[in-house]
Amino acid sequence: MIWSLNRKIILGTAMRLTPTFIIPIFQGGNENDSINPQADLNEKTGWDRVRAMYSKNEFDEISVELHSVAQATMSGLFIGACLGGFAKSRDAYLNFIENNQATIFQSTFQAKKKLQDYVTVAFAKGAYHWGWRLGIFTGMFSLVSTTISVYRDQSSLGEYVAAGTITGAIYKANLGAAAMLVGALVGGVLSMLGGILILTILKISGISMDDIRKSLYKLKEARQDQFNQAVDKSASEKHDSLTQHHDEIVGSQGFKKIEELH
Structure with a gap:
């Protein structure tokens, strides 16, 4: 009886862990793959996240x-x-x-x-x-x-296949229904192969697509910051009298949004 119970526990554990480690594409995602880890706390729906994206x-x-x-x-x-x-x-x-x-x-x-x-x-x-x-x-x-x-x-293989199918069909839309069907089929197969490769690399490296997006955005902010610093250094008069007077007015009255101005 004890051996039977232990065997069930071992098999159940193996079935849960094996897809995650060896074949991660068959699993929808885990807590580390979430695009928004605070979604449950904020109680945001899918359409709320899409609206925030756009x-x-x-x-x-x-x-x-x-x-x-x-x-x-x-x-x-x-x-x-x-x-x-x-x-x-x-x-x-x-x-x-x-x-x-x-x-x-x-x-x-x-x-x-x-x-x-x-x-x-x-x-x-x-x-x-x-x-x-x-x-x-x-x-x-x-x-x-x-x-x-x-x-x-969450990130899974489904969105890659769906995106490839839709994109392939739209890309060949001007050639007729038959070409759209072929484009959707080819796009779905190629995106499935690419999705398998991408998700496997992400699973091995231990990062998520959200981490990559945030890293790219941080690089963009760093470039913008470097550009602003270069502009400040190239200015002939960084703190002239007009700028100082403007800073004094803003400091005394505070910042306001455009919608608040009358």
């Missing part, structure tokens, strides 16, 4: 989640521009060498200039062709997955 604070700044979406969009734009530009410029270089072997140039400088112009134009076309496409796709995917994650207040 709202600005008192300093007219976007939320941490939207900032991470913007960073993902710009990263996709940059990576797509680099990949497309390098691929097109390489093809342009090979085509120029192949098609101009018998061409007579006035000088070596003219030949290099023609080659450089040809490769530069090809790089610009490739960067434009792939940059905005990958940027839009990455932005849509990040926006949908982040919104679902904020609504559910």
Whole structure:
């Protein structure tokens, strides 16, 4: 009887721990994956968290989640521009060498200039062709997955698959229903593979997506602080008479919001 009870306890413990450690994607999340650990204390609903995500604070700044979406969009734009530009410029270089072997140039400088112009134009076309496409796709995917994650207040494989399916369908919407179905299927499969990889890395490293978003936002604030310090150092008169008079008035009357002014 005791052995049977111990065996049940061991098996139950193994079933609870194994998905979390070895295959974390099958578990919806734990207390460390929560987007908002104070959600239970504040009794916020999913729509409250989504509204907060799409709202600005008192300093007219976007939320941490939207900032991470913007960073993902710009990263996709940059990576797509680099990949497309390098691929097109390489093809342009090979085509120029192949098609101009018998061409007579006035000088070596003219030949290099023609080659450089040809490769530069090809790089610009490739960067434009792939940059905005990958940027839009990455932005849509990040926006949908982040919104679902904020609504559910946890990170799991579900939002990656849903975001990939929706994004793939929208991306191919102009080509008809059949193309939308194929795009949704391909997007769902690729996002599932990417989600497995991302969640596994997060589980091994012991961090959450919310930690990454906050870190990116802190980097943005640090850059802004460095910029403000540089502006202050470059000012010729940091504390002139007009600024001192303004500080005295503000100090005596206090700060007020624009809505409070009449």
